[in-house]
Amino acid sequence: MEAALAQEQDPRLRRDLTAYLNEMRQVANALPILTLRLPDVTFEQRLVFAGSKRAAVLLTFGGGHSPSDAFLYFPEEGLAFMSDLIQVDFHPAMHDGDPGEWLQILARVEALQLNTIVPGHGPVCSGQAIGQLAQYIQVLAQMVEDAGSLEELLVQDMPAFCASWQAAPIFKENLEFLYQRAHNL
Template identity: 35%
Template sequence: MKPLLTRRQSLLLGGSALSLFCCCPPGRAEPHRYELTPKKLTDGVWVTRGSDEAINERNGGAIANVAILDSSEGAILIDTGPSRRFGEALMTLAKELTGKPIARVYLTHFHPDHMFGNQAFDPAKLAATKGTIDGMKEYGNAFSDSMYRAAGDWMRGTELVLPQAVVEGAPEDIGNRRLRPLLMRGHTPSDLALFDEKTGILFAGDLVFLDRAPTTPHADIERWRMSLANLSAIPSAMIVPGHGPVESSVRGVEQTSRWLETISHMIGDAFERGLDISEAITLPLPDWTKSIALARYEYERSVMHLYPQFEAARWPRIDERG
């Protein structure tokens, strides 16, 4: 009997003849849809929780928390998510929750899981620090390529859109809501946290992670810990981390700082002992990190990020020798 598919045909179909039985018309795959579930924090404030995973084709890159605030002038968003489709779903949700158009969209930093949903919004409504906009310009195309590889078809049609409004630190009154921008750095060279004076909620962006290991591709660990110390001094009713659950405590601030101190010490000690990267990656993590999602994964990534920094700082340059 002649086989239904040659090996080449099977591979082109994703390695399985089951692809032939897809209910979608040929050439028209069912588009991915983000199912956003808002959690109400208080009157007029909601958060959609990101998945406590790495970016992949299951979650479509939707791993970051995104906030929606109501105001008399319109909806205020904090971050736009990983793709055009996410941004469109977010805009629809914000309009449904508030019954109003979008008044302002803040971006906390330039990482792709927080800003590739920008396409759904008027660029004049998008606001970020100058450092974040500069980072988007510098890394945006590379981020786009890596997101397409990691998240696949979720990213279809997604392109980089830059904010037109620059956040400079002065309090911003939007309708009946006043937001105080807090310009910091550490997770990236330019991080924006926002304090809502009406509710006392602190939106910390990726300066704070809770029960999910922090990412460090553009981190300055010491600056980051200084920013966390400043955040912990703010008397907030709740803290919304960039990743992880919302809590009315500083547990996320303390946990993030402890994680940064732990990995910085481990990686620095491994470097001083002369371990190479492959040896440093295999070091055991302390027991307290067992409850932290992606602890091993992010530790290994941090070794790759931070080892070159130790080398640059502590190894002599041959071309500078007399």
């Protein structure tokens, strides 16, 4: 990865490689001190934590980004810590999830009328980020539907609304994943 970074000329890709390399270094440094611990509490759809001043709700609407997505919701504040279900200015990896289910989950999250979202990647944002991510998934799905072949699909330019997002290489990975899924490959 360091060699790829040293050779990369595109400033956007250099930014992404630098961020990823730093993240992997942190993971490597943490590995010797990590221990596996199974959960003490599990839940199916909803788990409420009631405190003296506020309540928090751990929710899952199913699996969209991953097979089992959960997020922490503060109803009175209209605040949610969304994990990777919401990503802002960042290409979300789709290869472990179900884009159709993800869109349904986003619609249910949008119905919560959130004021503030802490995303899995990107800056704290408003509920408008939900629509932006849904648009991303829909646009990529449409690109796949319109493409005659995978080769034709992979040479297409990134849509302007997401061209400046971080993790740009994931865009092509998402197109390939969606194409393979659509064609049962």
